[in-house]
Amino acid sequence: MGASKIVTVVHPDSRTRILLRSVLQNHGCEVLTDHSWSHLLSDSSGAVPAVILIDRSLIHQDVGDGLSILQRKWVDSEIVLLPGDLMTADTVTSTVTQLLAHVDRLLAMKTTREILSV
Numbered sequence: 001m002g003a004s005k006i007v008t009v010v011h012p013d014s015r016t017r018i019l020l021r022s023v024l025q026n027h028g029c030e031v032l033t034d035h036s037w038s039h040l041l042s043d044s045s046g047a048v049p050a051v052i053l054i055d056r057s058l059i060h061q062d063v064g065d066g067l068s069i070l071q072r073k074w075v076d077s078e079i080v081l082l083p084g085d086l087m088t089a090d091t092v093t094s095t096v097t098q099l100l101a102h103v104d105r106l107l108a109m110k111t112t113r114e115i116l117s118v
Helices: 014-026 037-041 063-073 092-108 112-117
Strands: 006-010 030-034 051-055 078-082
Touching (some): 006 014, 014 092, 051 092
Parallel strands (some): 006 030
């Protein structure tokens, strides 16, 4: 995994954001966090996340439309909807382990731009 790859975590619960930031940073990722859909979309930092982990409750009504808005803003970013029961005591360890495996796989993938430049 390249050091320049950014993972953005968007979740309304601060404990969940802190947990995921800590786990992902310990895993070697550069992590940005946000607490809401509107703040994510209004981000003007210029940071381009390789992976966006977003709580599914933040994608209102039409999931397809919400995802297309994200994809238009960050064309090469992979978007992962986090499960609603992420912080359940019974599932947090296995869910985070699975999530890390997915993040590793997604960060290892080449973007369309990287493929075309080869």
